[in-house]
Amino acid sequence: MDADPDGPPAGGEAVRSLLVLENVSQRFGGLLALDELSLSLKQGEVVGLIGPNGAGKTTFVNVVTGVLKPTSGVIVFDGHRIDGKRPDRVARRGVARTFQIVQPFPHLRVRENVAAAALFAGGVASQAEASRVADEHLAFCGLERDADKPAGSLSLAGRKRLELAKGLASKPKLLLLDEVNAGLNAAEIDEALRLIAAIAARGITLLLIEHLMKVVVQSCSRVLVLHQGRLIADGPTQEIMRDEDVIEAYLGRRYAEAQRGAGI
Amino acid sequence: MLRGGLIGAAAVTVFGILLLFGDNYALRLGTTVAMYVTLATAWNIIGGFAGYPSFATAAFFGLGAYTSGIALSNGIPLSVAWAGAGLIVALFAVMLGLCILHLRGHYFAIGSLVAADVLREITNVWVSVTGGGIGLNLPLPGGDAETQAKLFLCVMSGLAGAACCAAWTLTRSRLGVALRCIAQNEDAAQVIGIDTGRSKIAALALSSLFVGIAGAIYASWTIYIDPSDVYDVSLSVKPIIMTLLGGVGTVTGPIVGAFAFLGLEELIWRNSLEFHSGFLGLLVVALVLFLPAGLGQLRVGSIWTRIRTVLPPEARP
Amino acid sequence: MLWLQVLVNGLALGGLYACIAAGFSLVWGVLNIINILHGSLIVLGGYLAFFAHLQLGISPFLFAPIAGMLLFLPGFAIQRVIISPVMARPVLMTLVLTFGLTLFLDNLMLVAFTADYRKINLQPPLGVLEFGDVVLPLDRLYATGIGLVSVGALWLVLRSTQLGRAIVAVRMDRDAASLMGINVRLTHAIAFGLGTAMAGVAGALLAAIFPISSLSSSGYLGKAFVICVLGGLGSVPGVVLGGFALGVIESYGALAVGPENALTMSFLLLIALLALRPTGLLGRKGFT
Numbered sequence: 001m002d003a004d005p006d007g008p009p010a011g012g013e014a015v016r017s018l019l020v021l022e023n024v025s026q027r028f029g030g031l032l033a034l035d036e037l038s039l040s041l042k043q044g045e046v047v048g049l050i051g052p053n054g055a056g057k058t059t060f061v062n063v064v065t066g067v068l069k070p071t072s073g074v075i076v077f078d079g080h081r082i083d084g085k086r087p088d089r090v091a092r093r094g095v096a097r098t099f100q101i102v103q104p105f106p107h108l109r110v111r112e113n114v115a116a117a118a119l120f121a122g123g124v125a126s127q128a129e130a131s132r133v134a135d136e137h138l139a140f141c142g143l144e145r146d147a148d149k150p151a152g153s154l155s156l157a158g159r160k161r162l163e164l165a166k167g168l169a170s171k172p173k174l175l176l177l178d179e180v181n182a183g184l185n186a187a188e189i190d191e192a193l194r195l196i197a198a199i200a201a202r203g204i205t206l207l208l209i210e211h212l213m214k215v216v217v218q219s220c221s222r223v224l225v226l227h228q229g230r231l232i233a234d235g236p237t238q239e240i241m242r243d244e245d246v247i248e249a250y251l252g253r254r255y256a257e258a259q260r261g262a263g264i
Numbered sequence: 265m266l267r268g269g270l271i272g273a274a275a276v277t278v279f280g281i282l283l284l285f286g287d288n289y290a291l292r293l294g295t296t297v298a299m300y301v302t303l304a305t306a307w308n309i310i311g312g313f314a315g316y317p318s319f320a321t322a323a324f325f326g327l328g329a330y331t332s333g334i335a336l337s338n339g340i341p342l343s344v345a346w347a348g349a350g351l352i353v354a355l356f357a358v359m360l361g362l363c364i365l366h367l368r369g370h371y372f373a374i375g376s377l378v379a380a381d382v383l384r385e386i387t388n389v390w391v392s393v394t395g396g397g398i399g400l401n402l403p404l405p406g407g408d409a410e411t412q413a414k415l416f417l418c419v420m421s422g423l424a425g426a427a428c429c430a431a432w433t434l435t436r437s438r439l440g441v442a443l444r445c446i447a448q449n450e451d452a453a454q455v456i457g458i459d460t461g462r463s464k465i466a467a468l469a470l471s472s473l474f475v476g477i478a479g480a481i482y483a484s485w486t487i488y489i490d491p492s493d494v495y496d497v498s499l500s501v502k503p504i505i506m507t508l509l510g511g512v513g514t515v516t517g518p519i520v521g522a523f524a525f526l527g528l529e530e531l532i533w534r535n536s537l538e539f540h541s542g543f544l545g546l547l548v549v550a551l552v553l554f555l556p557a558g559l560g561q562l563r564v565g566s567i568w569t570r571i572r573t574v575l576p577p578e579a580r581p
Numbered sequence: 582m583l584w585l586q587v588l589v590n591g592l593a594l595g596g597l598y599a600c601i602a603a604g605f606s607l608v609w610g611v612l613n614i615i616n617i618l619h620g621s622l623i624v625l626g627g628y629l630a631f632f633a634h635l636q637l638g639i640s641p642f643l644f645a646p647i648a649g650m651l652l653f654l655p656g657f658a659i660q661r662v663i664i665s666p667v668m669a670r671p672v673l674m675t676l677v678l679t680f681g682l683t684l685f686l687d688n689l690m691l692v693a694f695t696a697d698y699r700k701i702n703l704q705p706p707l708g709v710l711e712f713g714d715v716v717l718p719l720d721r722l723y724a725t726g727i728g729l730v731s732v733g734a735l736w737l738v739l740r741s742t743q744l745g746r747a748i749v750a751v752r753m754d755r756d757a758a759s760l761m762g763i764n765v766r767l768t769h770a771i772a773f774g775l776g777t778a779m780a781g782v783a784g785a786l787l788a789a790i791f792p793i794s795s796l797s798s799s800g801y802l803g804k805a806f807v808i809c810v811l812g813g814l815g816s817v818p819g820v821v822l823g824g825f826a827l828g829v830i831e832s833y834g835a836l837a838v839g840p841e842n843a844l845t846m847s848f849l850l851l852i853a854l855l856a857l858r859p860t861g862l863l864g865r866k867g868f869t
Contacts, residue, residue, distance in 0.1 A: 065455065091457035103452035105445050116445050119438060121457025127441070170456060317673040363856040369672045370615050374806050375855045378848050381803060385845035497799065501680055504673065542688030548681025552667060552674055 024073030051226035096172035106152030121170035304518035315447030326495035328479025353476025384495035399490030591832030596725030599824030602808035604779030620802030626784020641789035656777025698792035
């Protein structure tokens with residue numbers, strides 16, 4: 001397997017779609033966290049992934065980014081098989097992620113954090129160049145004034161933005177945002193929404209794993225709904241918001257909570 | 265930078281004075297401190313930069329000593345034997361790394377600790393090649409005693425210098441960045457595209473290369489080696505203590521620590537032959553309890569504060 | 582019937598081996614500390630048993646529980662005064678700290694008792710059981726039996742006393758246990774004391790069979806490692822399984838590659854296990 005880092009290019013639909021999952025399952029002992037999941041993301045889409053706690057959202061991110069090797073199924077990204085590939089290889093191929101629980105390198109400066117992402121996943125040739133690229137991304141994310149602080153000293157909102165800057169410095173084709181808005185206040189969320197729109201405008205395909213309906217409705221053109229490891233709905237955002245099954249399984253209870261959570 | 269330059273200048277001065285005026289004892293101390301600098305700097309690459317608590321130094325040291333010793337006994341030239349020993353040790357480190365570098369924390373520490381035990385037992389049993397527990401006598405290098413002592417001081421100092429240069433270059437390289445990221449958050453490091461497996465193995469191999477050559481030079485220097493000496497677990501622990509003394513994860517820390525440690529060791533040796541490893545143990549305990557961030561932290565007031573926090577509340581004055 | 586005799590030899594050490602590793606595993610599991618000192622404490626237990634037999638004529642089998650009680654308090658104190666302040670520090674610090682303690686204790690014992698191997702000569706000798714061709718020395722049977730009983734007692738303490746439940750709770754989740762009103766610091770000290778007590782028991786039992794020396798502490802520590810990794814960390818059944826597994830493996834290993842290679846083989850086995858299956862043969866979490 002390792003001798004062929006790219007895997008065979010897959011034909012047909014995979015050429016038009018950036019990410020394709022076919023019958024992907026992930027089993028932990030007796031628990032089926034992902035159950036025969038099949039879906040595809042098109043180049044440039046902004047898609048929301050919603051579902052109650054334990055629906056398998058974070059497992060989905062871990063499987064796509066190579067942290068977990070799926071028990072069965074095929075994942076094709078940009079024409080290459082990536083299921084079971086190591087996370088660093090998947091990252092260099094163009095899949096970046098932010099963590100639900102932020103994961104900075106606490107003793108490195110903020111700039112060094114972003115420069116490291118540019119240097120490795122971003123494929124930048126030199127450290128000086130990586131540092132310059134990092135400053136661009138920090139400015140884009142509104143962190144330029146914190147560039148010389150240790151990353152561990154940032155506030156939660158700052159660390160979330162640092163995650164975004166690291167993700168962008170990885171030069172991703174696909175960016176998976178795992179609850180980047182959780183724990184932020186209303187003003188910070190508005191700021192994050194603007195940032196997400198700006199990232200989408202660059203043509204980066206985005207998948208937002210979200211609890212906050214406001215974010216999904218404002219940002220995403222399409223929504224995937226996971227429930228107990230299965231995809232129970234997939235369609236345009238407005239349609240999904242009216243879907244009886246989705247409301248039954250998830251939104252009815254969650255919607256009000258999400259509104260409250262957004263501070264409205 | 266400035267600190268590094270000062271320490272480098274001081275080291276070169278000490279080296280020059282020793283070479284010109286040193287008696288046998290001073291030359292021995294100088295060679296020992298150069299060896300300690302090498303071992304501590306090498307350990308710092310895997311233990312400090314990459315944050316992996318390796319106890320494999322003794323394994324690399326002993327394997328280097330025996331590889332070179334056996335090569336020399338078979339008539340291979342000195343420089344070839346030393347360099348070859350370094351390479352073979354690095355190869356061994358790569359294989360060991362493939363076995364245990366996927367482990368973290370205690371499990372990695374144990375795996376690395378056991379490596380020396382395995383090698384020592386194999387050396388003990390494989391009498392036909394290694395001489396077994398009786399040990400191995402090495403052929404004498406040419407020249408009188410003083411020439412030899414100076415030769416070994418020069419070679420060991422050169423190795424120490426090379427190790428420090430390697431460590432300094434590493435801090436400014438891609439691999440250095442990768443190792444720092446791995447030490448702080450390995451999962452996040454992998455997600456930003458760092459090949460963590462290869463980086464860790466590179467760090468272990470580089471570290472082992474210097475330790476292996478140091479072992480090889482040590483074997484020629486002492487002329488006689490035996491398994492319990494060159495695979496001694498204290499060889500794994502001393503470099504850690506030195507690095508802790510001087511400051512983990514910096515280039516200058518291990519150098520400062522090695523000098524400080526040698527000073528303490530000489531002091532203990534002079535005053536207590538019988539109980540010196542016991543004193544060493546007490547020193548280690550005191551270091552971890554009172555100076556966890558190294559000598560840089562040394563202030564009289566802070567020690568007293570530390571003592572008070574260690575005492576149970578009811579015993580505090 | 583050689584294979585059967587070898588199997589009996591191995592099994593006859595299993596309970597003793599479980600006893601060697603039980604305290605080590607408990608401390609590792611509950612405090613998340615590798616107690617390098619464990620091997621030296623076993624040797625200390627052995628010396629206590631040796632002198633109790635020599636001076637007072639107490640049988641090491643009877644002395645084993647006393648050795649455990651004698652070592653509980655020093656363990657409790659060491660944890661409270663020396664180890665507790667560094668509990669939250671990186672793995673490297675606690676390893677180096679307990680290593681320093683080992684250097685000290687080993688050196689102390691070397692000065693006090695010299696490096697000579699001491700052997701308890703039971704008078705009269707206990708003799709052997711014979712089943713056809715298969716021979717089972719009674720001293721080994723007693724040692725392994727008492728070892729198993731001690732491990733079983735530890736298990737009962739953990740399972741069915743309030744103290745045991747506190748220890749298990751602290752292992753599972755330190756913060757939650759603290760919120761539930763458990764004194765975590767005290768629990769840590771007691772768990773460490775129980776660990777050193779088990780080392781004392783194991784040392785006394787070892788002294789009944791094998792010669793002891795202050796040089797052998799690292800060998801016992803190595804065995805404790807191997808047993809924990811074989812059986813999986815932090816479970817009493819795992820320690821028992823690991824103990825018997827190591828006994829049998831060593832026994833057959835000595836037959837296959839010669840007794841002089843048995844130690845190498847068990848260490849290589851450890852590295853192989855770490856490379857392939859670091860969670861142990863049972864591969865479960867939780868101290869039960």
